[in-house]
Amino acid sequence: MIPIRILNRKRAWAAVGRRFLTSHAAQNPLSPPPAAAAFPGHHGLPFLSHLSSRLARPSHAGAGFPSSEGVSIGNFELILIVLLCWRWKRRCFSGSAAAGLPEDGTVDVPLAQTGEGIAECELLQWFVKEGDEVDEFQPLCEVQSDKATIEITSRYKGRVSRMLYVPGDIVKVGETLLKMVVDESQAPVQSVDSQVPIKVSGNLDGELSSGADLNTTGSGGVLCTPAVRHLAKQYGISLSGIQGSGKSGRVLKEDILKYAAQKGIIESSGIPLGDQLQDELGSVQVIENPSDKKVTLRGFQRAMVKTMSMAAKVPHFYFVEDIKCDALVELKASFQKQTTDPGVKHTFLPLLIKALSSALSLYPLVNSSFNEDAMEVVLKGSHNIGIAMATPSGLVVPNIKNVQSLSILEITMELARLQQLALANKLSPEDITGGTVTLSNIGAIGGKFGSPLLNLPEVAIIAMGRIQKVPHFDEKGNVYPASIMTVNIGADHRVLDGATVARFCSEWKRLIEKPELFILQLR
Amino acid sequence: MGILRQSEKLGLPLMNLVRFKGMPILDQLKLEEKLLRTTSDNWCIVNDGADAPTIVMGVSGKPAELLELESVIGDNVPVIKRFTGGGTVIVDEGTIFVTLICNKDAVPKVQPYPRSIMSWSGKLYDEVFQGIGDFQLRENDYVFGNRKFGGNAQSITKDRWIHHTSFLWDYEDRNMTYLKLPSRAPEYRSARDHTEFVCRMREYLQRSAFIDKTIKALDNYFLVQPANPSEVSSCQVAKFAHSTRLLSKQELEDACSSTKPGTIAQSASI
Numbered sequence: 001m002i003p004i005r006i007l008n009r010k011r012a013w014a015a016v017g018r019r020f021l022t023s024h025a026a027q028n029p030l031s032p033p034p035a036a037a038a039f040p041g042h043h044g045l046p047f048l049s050h051l052s053s054r055l056a057r058p059s060h061a062g063a064g065f066p067s068s069e070g071v072s073i074g075n076f077e078l079i080l081i082v083l084l085c086w087r088w089k090r091r092c093f094s095g096s097a098a099a100g101l102p103e104d105g106t107v108d109v110p111l112a113q114t115g116e117g118i119a120e121c122e123l124l125q126w127f128v129k130e131g132d133e134v135d136e137f138q139p140l141c142e143v144q145s146d147k148a149t150i151e152i153t154s155r156y157k158g159r160v161s162r163m164l165y166v167p168g169d170i171v172k173v174g175e176t177l178l179k180m181v182v183d184e185s186q187a188p189v190q191s192v193d194s195q196v197p198i199k200v201s202g203n204l205d206g207e208l209s210s211g212a213d214l215n216t217t218g219s220g221g222v223l224c225t226p227a228v229r230h231l232a233k234q235y236g237i238s239l240s241g242i243q244g245s246g247k248s249g250r251v252l253k254e255d256i257l258k259y260a261a262q263k264g265i266i267e268s269s270g271i272p273l274g275d276q277l278q279d280e281l282g283s284v285q286v287i288e289n290p291s292d293k294k295v296t297l298r299g300f301q302r303a304m305v306k307t308m309s310m311a312a313k314v315p316h317f318y319f320v321e322d323i324k325c326d327a328l329v330e331l332k333a334s335f336q337k338q339t340t341d342p343g344v345k346h347t348f349l350p351l352l353i354k355a356l357s358s359a360l361s362l363y364p365l366v367n368s369s370f371n372e373d374a375m376e377v378v379l380k381g382s383h384n385i386g387i388a389m390a391t392p393s394g395l396v397v398p399n400i401k402n403v404q405s406l407s408i409l410e411i412t413m414e415l416a417r418l419q420q421l422a423l424a425n426k427l428s429p430e431d432i433t434g435g436t437v438t439l440s441n442i443g444a445i446g447g448k449f450g451s452p453l454l455n456l457p458e459v460a461i462i463a464m465g466r467i468q469k470v471p472h473f474d475e476k477g478n479v480y481p482a483s484i485m486t487v488n489i490g491a492d493h494r495v496l497d498g499a500t501v502a503r504f505c506s507e508w509k510r511l512i513e514k515p516e517l518f519i520l521q522l523r
Numbered sequence: 524m525g526i527l528r529q530s531e532k533l534g535l536p537l538m539n540l541v542r543f544k545g546m547p548i549l550d551q552l553k554l555e556e557k558l559l560r561t562t563s564d565n566w567c568i569v570n571d572g573a574d575a576p577t578i579v580m581g582v583s584g585k586p587a588e589l590l591e592l593e594s595v596i597g598d599n600v601p602v603i604k605r606f607t608g609g610g611t612v613i614v615d616e617g618t619i620f621v622t623l624i625c626n627k628d629a630v631p632k633v634q635p636y637p638r639s640i641m642s643w644s645g646k647l648y649d650e651v652f653q654g655i656g657d658f659q660l661r662e663n664d665y666v667f668g669n670r671k672f673g674g675n676a677q678s679i680t681k682d683r684w685i686h687h688t689s690f691l692w693d694y695e696d697r698n699m700t701y702l703k704l705p706s707r708a709p710e711y712r713s714a715r716d717h718t719e720f721v722c723r724m725r726e727y728l729q730r731s732a733f734i735d736k737t738i739k740a741l742d743n744y745f746l747v748q749p750a751n752p753s754e755v756s757s758c759q760v761a762k763f764a765h766s767t768r769l770l771s772k773q774e775l776e777d778a779c780s781s782t783k784p785g786t787i788a789q790s791a792s793i
Contacts, residue, residue: 118638
C-alpha cells in the first residue's frame with residue numbers, strides 16, 4: 001500500500017520537484033520527506049516505538065533517516081534515498097536543505113500541534129508585523145485553544161513576509177500562519193545533522209556518496225569518494241594505478257579491494273568483518289565538521305515525546321499471530337481484474353478492515369476506550385478504524401467511520417479519499433478524531449512485525465507485517481508456498497486480557513483466511 | 524544559601540509560595556501576569572477568597588455571548604478580561620484561588636502543552652482530595668462525581684506556563700444568574716444549568732485543610748518556600764503592560780446594545 005503510493009509520489013516529485021519538498025520540509029523541518037518517513041511525527045502518535053525490522057532506531061524522536069551507524073538497508077529504501085540525494089544535490093543534509101528552501105527562501109510557517117486532539121486554535125494577537133526581522137525562538141503570535149493561551153515561537157531566523165490571519169480568526173493545526181523569508185546563509189539550527197547521511201550499501205550501480213560531491217581533485221583527477229580515497233591510503237595504494245569499474249571510470253571500493261588482493265596486500269577472501277564495519281562507519285563521515293548538534297524538538301516531534309511518554313505508562317501486552325493470506329491475495333486479484341471503474345484501486349486493506357470490524361462485533365471490548373480518571377471503559381458503538389498513513393507532515397491516523405455499516409467497496413473509496421487528503425495535508429479534524437481502534441500497515445514499508453504503542457485512549461492497535469511467501473506443510477506433509485502475514489496486536493492490559501485478544505484475533509484470522517465467510521454476513 | 528543547598532540535595536526546583544486573603548481578583552491576576560512574564564522563578568499563589576463579586580472572562584470572551592448584560596450593568600458588577608484562556612466565572616469571598624507558575628522544565632514529564640499540564644494538575648489534586656468525595660479531573664474541570672467545583676485556565680509562553688484554578692468553596696446562587704449558559708461547554712455538563720452543574724467545596728472539607736493539603740502535595744514536586752506577599756505584590760517592573768483589564772461600563776453597554784438592533788441608535792447618541 002504505502003510503497004506503491006511513495007513510488008507514485010516519486011514521479012510526482014519529478015514533476016513538482018523542489019516545491020513539494022519545500023512545503024513539506026517547511027512545515028516540519030525535523031521530519032524527513034515522506035518517502036523516508038516511516039514513523040510517528042504528525043499528531044504525536046505514540047506507536048511504533050521499536051521495530052524488530054531492518055530499519056534502525058531513529059536517532060531522534062521524529063524518526064528521520066536511519067542513524068549513521070552503518071545500517072544497511074533494502075533496495076526500496078535505497079531508491080528513495082537516492083532520489084532524495086539527487087533532488088537535493090549539494091544542499092542535501094545541510095541546514096537550509098533540511099528546511100527545503102526554494103530559491104527565494106520563503107518558508108510557510110504552520111500552526112504546529114499544540115496538544116493531542118486539539119485541531120484548531122483562535123488567533124489572539126500577533127507579536128510581529130510584516131517586514132519585521134525575527135530571531136529563532138522569538139514569539140510570533142498568541143493563540144487560544146480551549147483553556148489555554150499559547151505563545152507560538154519562530155523556528156527560523158528571518159523576515160516576516162506575509163501574515164495570513166488576523167486576530168479572531170480560527171486557524172486549523174497544520175495551516176500556514178505566516179510566510180517568512182529565511183536567508184540560506186543563516187540556516188536554522190533545527191536542521192538535520194550533517195552526519196545523518198547514511199552509508200548506502202552499493203546495491204545500485206556504482207557507489208553513491210551521501211550527497212558530498214565526488215572528489216575529483218588530486219591523484220591526477222581520479223574519480224572516487226573520500227572514503228575510497230581513504231581506503232586506498234590505508235593500503236598504501238596509488239589511485240592512479242587502478243582501473244575504476246564505476247560509472248565514468250569511477251574507482252570503487254571493490255576496485256581497491258581487488259587490487260589489494262591481487263597485490264597480496266590483503267587476503268583475497270576480503271577484509272575482516274570488523275574492518276569492513278570500520279570502513280562503513282568511516283565512509284559515513286562527511287567532509288563537514290562532525291561535532292554534536294543540538295536539535296530542539298518542536299511541533300509534532302515535541303507532541304510525540306509527550307504522547308509517547310503517556311502511552312508508555314500504559315501496561316501493554318502483545319499478541320503475535322501468523323495469518324495465511326493466499327485467499328486474500330486471490331480475492332484482491334479478482335477484484336482488480338473485474339473492476340469496471342479505472343479510478344478504483346483494490347488493495348488488501350479494505351478486506352482486512354471489514355474483517356476487523358466483523359471481529360470487533362463479536363469482541364466489543366477491543367473497540368473501547370479507557371478513561372483512567374473516571375475508571376470506566378466505554379464500549380464504542382461505531383467501528384471507526386484508524387489507518388496509519390505517511391504524509392508530507394509525518395504519520396497521521398485518519399479513521400474510517402462506521403465500518404460496520406460500510407461495504408468493502410465503500411471502504412475502498414473512503415480509504416482512497418483519506419489517503420489523497422493525507423498526502424495533500426488536508427485532512428479535517430473530523431477525519432483524524434474519533435478513532436476507536438488503529439491498524440498499522442507497517443509491512444508496506446518493511447519488516448516482519450512491530451511492537452506498536454497504543455493510540456490512547458484506544459485499547460488495541462494492530463501492526464501488520466509484510467505478506468511473505470514462506471514454505472508451509474500441508475496435512476500430508478508436503479511443502480507448499482504460503483503467503484503469510486505476521487500481525488502484532490498491542491493491547492491495554494488494564495482492559496484486555498490475553499484470552500480476549502487471542503479469541504478476537506482468531507476470529508479476524510478466520511475471516512481473512514476464508515473470506516467466503518463474508519457471504520454469511522450479507523443482508 | 525542554606526535553602527539552595529537543601530534544594531540541590533533534594534533535586535527539586537524551588538517554588539515561592541505567596542498567600543493572600545481577600546485580595547481583589549483584578550490585583551491578583553495582574554500580579555500573576557507580571558510574575559509569569561517578568562520573572563524566571565516558580566510560584567504558587569493562594570488567594571483565600573476574593574472580595575466583592577466580580578465576573579472574570581477568558582482572554583477572548585465576548586460579554587454579549589457570556590453574560591446577562593442588563594443585570595450585570597444594572598447591578599454594577601465588575602467584569603474583568605484575564606490573560607489566560609478558558610471560560611467565565613463569577614468570584615467572591617467564597618472563591619479560593621490556587622495558581623501555579625512554572626518554568627517549562629520544572630516538573631519532569633510535564634510538557635508545556637495544555638493537556639500535559641492539565642493532566643499533571645489532576646494528579647496533584649488527586650493527592651489533595653484523596654479519600655474526599657469522588658474527586659477527578661473531568662475534561663478540564665475538577666469535579667466531585669459529575670459536579671464541578673474547580674475551573675482551570677492556562678497560559679503557555681516560550682519558556683513558562685501558568686495554570687490557575689478558581690475553587691468554589693461557596694457561592695451565592697443568585698450570582699450565577701449573571702452568567703449565561705455557555706455555547707461551548709464540556710460534554711459531561713449535558714446542558715445542565717449552573718445550579719445543577721456546580722457544587723460547593725465546603726460540603727467536603729474545611730477551607731484551611733484544603734490549602735494546607737495543596738501546599739503539602741506541592742512538596743512532592745517542589746521545594747516550597749514562603750515569600751512575603753506584600754513584597755511580592757508591591758514589586759514594580761518597568762516596561763510591562765498587563766493584558767488583564769477591567770471592562771469599562773461603556774464597553775459593556777455597547778455590547779449590550781449590539782445585541783438589540785432597536786437600541787443601537789439610542790446608545791450611539793449617548
